[in-house]
Amino acid sequence: MLTVTELTRRLKGAVEPAFLDVWVSGEVGNLRRQSSGHVYFGLKDAEASVDAVLWASTARKVKFDLRDGTEVVARGRIEIYAPRGRYQLVVQEVEPRGAGARALALQQLRERLAAEGLLDQARKRPLPFLPGCIGVATSTSGAALQDFLRVVHGRFPGARVVVAGCRVQGEGAAATVISALRLLADFGVDVAVVTRGGGSADDLWEFNDEALARAIAACPAPVVSAVGHEVDVSIADLVADVRAATPTHAAEVVVPVRDDLLASLSALRGRLVRAEGNALGARRRVLRALRAELSDPRRVLSDQRRRLDEALHRVAAWSSSTFRRESMRVAGLAARLEPANVGKILTRGFALALLNGRPLRSSADAAPGDPLRVVLGEGWLDARVESRDQLPHPIPGLPARTDEA
Numbered sequence: 001m002l003t004v005t006e007l008t009r010r011l012k013g014a015v016e017p018a019f020l021d022v023w024v025s026g027e028v029g030n031l032r033r034q035s036s037g038h039v040y041f042g043l044k045d046a047e048a049s050v051d052a053v054l055w056a057s058t059a060r061k062v063k064f065d066l067r068d069g070t071e072v073v074a075r076g077r078i079e080i081y082a083p084r085g086r087y088q089l090v091v092q093e094v095e096p097r098g099a100g101a102r103a104l105a106l107q108q109l110r111e112r113l114a115a116e117g118l119l120d121q122a123r124k125r126p127l128p129f130l131p132g133c134i135g136v137a138t139s140t141s142g143a144a145l146q147d148f149l150r151v152v153h154g155r156f157p158g159a160r161v162v163v164a165g166c167r168v169q170g171e172g173a174a175a176t177v178i179s180a181l182r183l184l185a186d187f188g189v190d191v192a193v194v195t196r197g198g199g200s201a202d203d204l205w206e207f208n209d210e211a212l213a214r215a216i217a218a219c220p221a222p223v224v225s226a227v228g229h230e231v232d233v234s235i236a237d238l239v240a241d242v243r244a245a246t247p248t249h250a251a252e253v254v255v256p257v258r259d260d261l262l263a264s265l266s267a268l269r270g271r272l273v274r275a276e277g278n279a280l281g282a283r284r285r286v287l288r289a290l291r292a293e294l295s296d297p298r299r300v301l302s303d304q305r306r307r308l309d310e311a312l313h314r315v316a317a318w319s320s321s322t323f324r325r326e327s328m329r330v331a332g333l334a335a336r337l338e339p340a341n342v343g344k345i346l347t348r349g350f351a352l353a354l355l356n357g358r359p360l361r362s363s364a365d366a367a368p369g370d371p372l373r374v375v376l377g378e379g380w381l382d383a384r385v386e387s388r389d390q391l392p393h394p395i396p397g398l399p400a401r402t403d404e405a
Contacts, residue, residue, distance in 0.1 A: 004085070012080045015087065019078035024050065024089060025097055028070045039066065043074060043089065051088040052076070063210070064096055064105030065112070071097040102205070109210055109235060118217045124241040125222040127254065128190045133160045134254055135189030135221070137180035140165040144197040144226075144247040151251035156258045162187055168196035174209035185220050191254055192219055194236060195226040195247045207234035216240055226250035347377035363388040 002010070026043035033039050037056025042049050052074060054062070066072070076091040096104045113119055134152065138145050140163060152159050164180035167173040177194060184192045194216065196204075206212070207227045213235045216223050225240035226247050237243040244250035346352065352375040353360040360366055366385050374381040 008082045008085060015080060016078055021077060023073060023075050025073045028066060028072055029068055031068050052091050053088055054091045058092060062094060065108040073097045106208055113213060119238050127222050127242060131190035133162060133189045135184030135192040136161060136163045137166055137177055137184060137192065138195045139168045142197060144195050148195060148247045148251045151248045152255055156255040159255055162189060169199060169203045169206060173206040174212040177212055178215040181215050181219055189221050192221050193224045193226060193250050193254060195250055198229040204228050204232055204234055207236040212236060213239045224250050224254060351376050
C-alpha cells in the first residue's frame with residue numbers, strides 16, 4: 001500500500017523525466033495574469049485540457065498578445081504539482097499556431113504601438129536640411145554601409161558620418177541595434193540612420209522587435225529607417241521619422257546635392273545683384289527728376305522773392321484804399337455827432353444846470369431853495385433856486401411853461 005505522497009513521488013519520477021521537452025498545440029482558455037507577472041491559462045482541444053503556466057521571466061519575452069481563444073503551439077516540460085495532485089505544462093516558449101503566427105504577432109504589435117500614438121504622422125520629426133553629423137547604425141561589414149557612404153559622399157563630399165556597428169539579423173540583433181542608437185545619441189548626431197540590405201523575412205524579423213521600436217521613437221535625433229528593399233516594411237520603418245526604401249535612398253533623403261546647392265546659391269546671388277541694380281537705377285531716375293524740378297536754387301529763391309513782393313504790394317494797396325474809405329466814414333460819423341458835443345455847446349455861452357448830479361430839463365423839476373450846480377464852458381457855479389417861471393422869458397422865442405403844460 002502507498003501513501004498519497006509516495007504515489008505522487010513515483011508519478012513525478014516516472015512522468016517528469018519522460019516529458020522534459022514537449023510541444024503541445026491547443027486553444028488558450030481561462031487566461032489569468034498575476035500582479036507578479038506570472039500567466040496561468042489552460043490549453044484545450046475538443047476532448048481534453050491541460051493547465052499551463054508562463055513564469056514572469058518567460059512571459060516578458062512573448063512577442064504577441066496571448067489571449068483567450070488564440071490557437072498556439074507551446075513548448076515546455078510537464079511538472080506534477082504535489083499539493084494538488086495535478087500536472088501542468090511549464091511553458092518555455094509559445095507562438096501562434098499556423099502559417100500566420102508571425103503575422104498575428106506583428107499585427108498585434110502594430111495595434112499596440114498605434115494605440116500609444118507611436119505610429120502617428122503628427123509625432124514624426126523633420127530631418128535637418130544640412131546635418132552637421134550623420135549617425136549610422138548598421139553592420140560594419142555589410143554592403144548597405146558601403147552603399148550609404150558612397151551615395152552620401154557623392155552627393156555632399158566632406159559630409160561627416162559616424163558609424164555605430166551592430167548586428168542586423170539573427171536572434172538578439174535588435175538589442176545591438178538599440179545599443180548602437182544610444183551611442184549615436186550620446187555622440188550628438190543630428191540625424192540617425194538604421195539600415196541593412198535586403199533579405200528574407202527571417203533575416204529582417206529583428207527589426208519588428210518592440211523594444212527596438214520604442215528605442216527609435218525615444219531617440220533624441222530624427223531617425224531614418226532603411227531596412228531591406230522597398231517592398232519590405234518593418235515595425236522600425238513605421239515608427240521611424242522617415243522611411244527610406246533602401247540604404248542608397250536613405251543617403252539621398254539625408255543630404256542634399258552640394259553642386260545643386262551651389263548652383264541655387266549662384267542663381268540667388270545673380271537675382272540679388274539684378275534686383276539691387278534695378279533698385280539703384282529706379283532711385284537714380286527719381287533723383288534726376290527731382291533735380292530737374294528743382295533747377296537752380298537761386299532762380300527758385302528769386303521767383304519766390306518776386307512772388308512775395310507782389311503779395312506785399314497787393315496788401316499795401318488794399319490797406320491804403322481800405323484806410324481812406326474808413327477815414328471818410330469816421331469823418332462823417334464825427335460830423336453827425338458834432339451837434340451833440342456838450343462841451344462845444346457850452347463854449348458858445350450855454351450852461352447846464354444839475355440838480356443832485358442829474359441834468360435839470362424843466363423848471364417844474366426844481367423848487368425854490370433847491371441847490372443847483374451850473375456848468376459853464378469854463379468852470380461851474382453853485383446856486384440856489386430863488387424863484388421860477390417869472391416873466392418875461394429870459395430867452396426870446398422859447399415858450400414859457402404854463403401850469404397847464
